[in-house]
Amino acid sequence: MTTKDSRAAGLASLAALVADETRAACLLALLDGRAWTAGELARHAGVAASTLSEHLGKLVAGGLLAQERQGRHRYVRLADARVAQLVEDLAAQVPAAAVQRPVRTLRESSTESAMARGRTCYDHLAGRLGIAVTDALTERGLLRQDTGFALTDAGLEWFGAAGIALDRAGRRPLARPCLDWTERRAHLAGAAGAALCRHALDAQWCVRIGSERAVQVTASGQRALSDLLGIPAGALR
Template identity: 80%
Template sequence: MTIGNTGRTRAGDRQAPGLAAFARLIADETRAACLLALLDGRAWTAGELARHVGVAPSTLSEHLGKLVAGGLLTEERQGRHRYVRLADARAAQLVEDLAAQVAPAPSALRPRTLRESSAESAMARGRTCYDHLAGQLGIAVTDALAARGLLRRDTGFALTDAGLRWFDAVGIMLVRGGRRPLARACLDWTERRHHLAGVAGAALCRHALDTGWCVRIGSERAVKVTPAGERALAELLGIEAAALR
């Protein structure tokens, strides 16, 4: 006996092979490691990624080809170098959301070396999550925006009118358009709380890096707040320097 809407069922059946194939695309540790590395928002050469994930360049080339064909990565060539990056913000959001679901709690992390411990501590303090701020830094900024009535979090993330004026007064341009929301909640995998993403999150992160409020450190996504950044965030958002260190 057939139950339900057969037209809808058949449509779902037609989508099933594509969904299964997409899941298999991500369900490979090497490809997953590449996607996580590219969450820093920058373009990597194939050689850099091969060293990062610990496989031979020829092996990685096959994996990258699958990710490009699947629409998760985009590539360009400059001379003999092949550069890849996440295809767009939607691809980054997918990787972020999946990573947040499987990331271990901070208490479960057990660094094997002092260097690894230092790198993980730096990532937890502040990092980029594709193109917006994350970690303790991202949460501190998000909380400060909400506390000052610039960001609403009661029914999802949304900038208030005061928030829009604040971005304009600081000189942070919010370029709208496309399907990306102006403000979006992104689950922080170290803090287990939501930080600001979307157009506003990306613009704020870009401004922080361009003005020297934050600088990248190491080869990962970690960033740290500079003395100039501490002063600016204290003045503009009332964030104490101790919360940024």
């Protein structure tokens, strides 16, 4: 008799959780790092609230989502950075041809263009903005990519000089690559990527636009990123 591998059963259960288009749409939406109400996710996924509630229950029970209630509203978010990394990595493996679809409206075209220019990928910067920042850090010797992603001593000093606090006490890696699903190249994730993104939003170098994950670099952000990293303003528009 063959002994069943409990890991295989667990992996199959996890794959089944993600292998539903409605649940996948929720997980991708929650990559913006914020908490959404069940109603917001239902509208986003294009399903009835009762249907969405059943899906959310499965994702919470499976440990992929965390939930909390405030008054009448039920809020959900990705359980942690580990789940975000899983969703990011799976999304990046989808062939480019599979995600290309005819754009039906001007609004869809504008949204897709904005997401490609710059967006948050859970808690770090992605799109052309994320790649531009990652390239600039690398070119200045602040980030190494030859043996995985790692901040150099100069990189650690740069973060300190820029007033960007790094969380070095947790188990999360300081820097790690995240494959960008629009650019098909790696951008900076990990604790350093999260700190840089948080600082960019707090200092209003970037502002969120629309209801998606898209962000736009402000005029002050263009000046700051030019001064600190030498990124041309044209690369940020």
